[in-house]
Amino acid sequence: MLLIGDELLSGQTQDSNLAHIAKRLQECGIRIGEARMVADNTDDILTALNHLRKRYDYVLTTGGIGPTHDDITADVIAQAFGVEISHNEEAVRRLEAQYTGSNYVLNESRLRMARIPHGARLIDNPVSGAPGFMLDNVVVMAGVPEIMRAMLEHAVSFLKGGTLEESRSVRVHLGEGDLAAPLRQLQEKWKNVRIGCYPSFSDGKPSGVRVVLRSNDTTALESAFKALLGVLREMSENVEILQRKE
């Protein structure tokens, strides 16, 4: 993931796109390997993009494809791949359709949103018309969550997923440090199950932990989870199994 926008780094906007995309991609059997947040700055976007697109199967970007001066993502993508960028006929047609009969004028600034790197395919935007696009292994989406979510539903149809990963999780009123040794043993036994342990605090005091097991090997997952429950129930009377999907 490459999240683009000054507002994310200034703390002015709290990103919510990453979590949504992570969950949606998991349903397709795709795991996010790394996420980067950069400012609306050509060099920063270029450096991050070139690293990520070479290292991972896909890169999904959010932000920087609106009509204003700080929206430079499409141009930087074109630059990264060394292709031309210009007004895309189909994208212009979609903007015309969107603005016909609206209170807004399809001026030159708005038409900039139809500038698409050559060779890219469009990603539908049922919310505000201006499309995203996919070029090679890079998926380019809007930053506004409502628009991003709508684009993502189309974009996932372009992506090839792997095996679905499943998770099982449990909450228990023990300290993280009490669980550390048994969890380490379980992790050593079931190497293809990823075991995470997440403490919560209230009023500055530990208020229990959530243990999450993840794997795309269902048999291993169930065995590890059974073993985990056995261990936890020996340690506490208060073991709460959480919903399968969280």
Add this chain to the structure above:
Amino acid sequence: MLLIGDELLSGQTQDSNLAHIAKRLQECGIRIGEARMVADNTDDILTALNHLRKRYDYVLTTGGIGPTHDDITADVIAQAFGVEISHNEEAVRRLEAQYTGSNYVLNESRLRMARIPHGARLIDNPVSGAPGFMLDNVVVMAGVPEIMRAMLEHAVSFLKGGTLEESRSVRVHLGEGDLAAPLRQLQEKWKNVRIGCYPSFSDGKPSGVRVVLRSNDTTALESAFKALLGVLREMSENVEILQRKE
């Protein structure tokens, strides 16, 4: 920023640390240049850390310093700097003080939290005892927001800030595309003021934009803001000046 933890990339946990840290650092005249989120994986942490610590004045990390098997941050930091890591006397003393009289036992797993790379200075943790640390230009904090926030208050005393950046912002019921041309002109005129434009949507329709001006040159900021207000008031009767700090 380097945010460490599988749970961030799986969408299971929604990060809120970045926005808090960004705002707090701004008060010290420090701006976040880039943020990366990586899994609890030695190679990924090492690669990101080595890049960031060479490129930026400071790197702040969150996550991976608890007592469980997936808490590997301190070890990776030691590895990155090529220094030893072992139980720090002062850190052990703090943990002993924290656990004395509590319902929890200071077992071997919890004592792991007192392992600190040699040469680092400790960062206080008034919430749960186990300290963070700063080694060279790298600040290492917990991922649990309550603990991170407490640590950050101590950590900022180690950091040297720059000129304070101020912001002015305004909300107006216009389309982003209507503002694009005048904002571009303002940006060209006031090059040391960063102008951002953030649209909001409700029910799939644009519901106005927020324009934010930022600069550490107060005179330029005020002039640009005055010019912006002039432009906006010609275009709309509905211009709302927002609080100075947001």
